[in-house]
Amino acid sequence: MNSRQTQLQAFDRLLTIMDQLRAQCPWDKKQTMQSLRHLTIEETYELGDAILEDDLEEIKKELGDVLLHIVFYAKIGSETNDFDMADVCNDICEKLINRHPHIYGDVEVNDEADVKRNWENIKLKEGKKSVLEGVPKGLPALVKANRIQDKVAGVGFDxxxxxxxxxxxxxxxxxxxxxxxxxxxxxxxxxxxxxxxxxxxxxxxxxxDPENALERTNKKFIGRFQYLEQKAKKLGKPLKDMTLAEMDVFWEEAKKADNRSER
Missing domain, CATH: 1.20.5 (Single alpha-helices involved in coiled-coils or other helix-helix interfaces)
Structure with a gap:
């Protein structure tokens, strides 16, 4: 793997390119945090898909896309003297140090559950009015339910x-x-x-993870249904003209193919 120095040089190269694009590219010059927001969400979902597929090459590429967006936001922030990339990095470093007193302080923990409880209690001491304050309102309902339960469990409500x-x-x-x-x-x-x-x-x-579980089922259903569509096309018979019994034959074939690939 690359040395720390090589990694820092690569990050510096990205920051330099971002400076150049922001100064010279008509599209990059025009972007705002608001115009980038939906693109960032899209890139995050693409990263999630790559992780679900366990495609390491694709994960690497999608991480680059997400990192580009982080650098882009920091660049925009620097133009108004509100914050820059150093501020972003230092803020998260301080947060990690403060919320890991079992590593950077004298607090002792026995397991992961203790770490999570400490984390939530520290956040309340930092000024959070509710343990649930950090759950984004815009999260999909399934993901939000999981995060809500995880957070309240972190303070013993479980x-x-x-x-x-x-x-x-x-x-x-x-x-x-x-x-x-x-x-x-x-x-x-x-x-x-x-x-x-x-x-x-x-x-x-x-x-x-309920989101991952449901998405795997979605992908499995899509694959089987598309197999059914392909078989119907070869027969020259539209799906709407097939009986459920006829469709079920191909559906079972698709299930067997899935089972073989999972072995």
Whole structure:
């Protein structure tokens, strides 16, 4: 791997290129933090996809794209004398030092749970009014539910055993079933939300990332359905003209192909 000096030289090269682009490129000169925001979100999702696929070459490329955006924001900040790349780096360094007293201080911890509890308590001492204050409002609901549960667990608000969480899942499922029987759409939606929230909590106890799990299922479904489409195309028969039994034959073929590739 590259030496620390080589890594620093590469980072300096990126900062220099950013200076040049901001000064000379019509597109780069025009950008603002607001115009970059949606692009940054897109790049972050692309990085997430690469991680999910465990494609290290693609991860490297997407990390570069995300890093470029960080450098871009810092450059814009420097133009108004609000902050620059050094400020960004030093701020995160100070935060890491302050929130790891078991490394940089005399606090003792026994395990990861102690570290997380300390982290959340330190954040409250820093002026946070709520443990949940740091959960972004714009997060997708599934990710947000996971982060909410993770954060409150960090200060001890949690179940003791996975079995208790599973009982809660079953309880919420029963309540959902009852509302289905009553046919009240608003209450059905509310109970369905409770079922989802409890399942996310159970996943956390099993060390399953619910977002990753659902996205893997999405990808698996897409792959199988596209296989079905390809088979229908070869037969010259539109899907809408096929019976469910006919489609199920190809669906099972796709499932077998998936199972073979996973071995």
């Amino acid at each position: 179940w003791e055993k996975p079995e208790q969480v599973w009982e809660k899942v079953q309880e919420e499922l029963q309540e959902f079933k009852e509302e289905i029987e009553f046919g009240n759409a608003e209450k059905m939606e509310a109970e369905f939300g409770d079922v989802m929230f409890s399942l996310v909590n159970y996943a956390r106890f099993l060390d399953i």
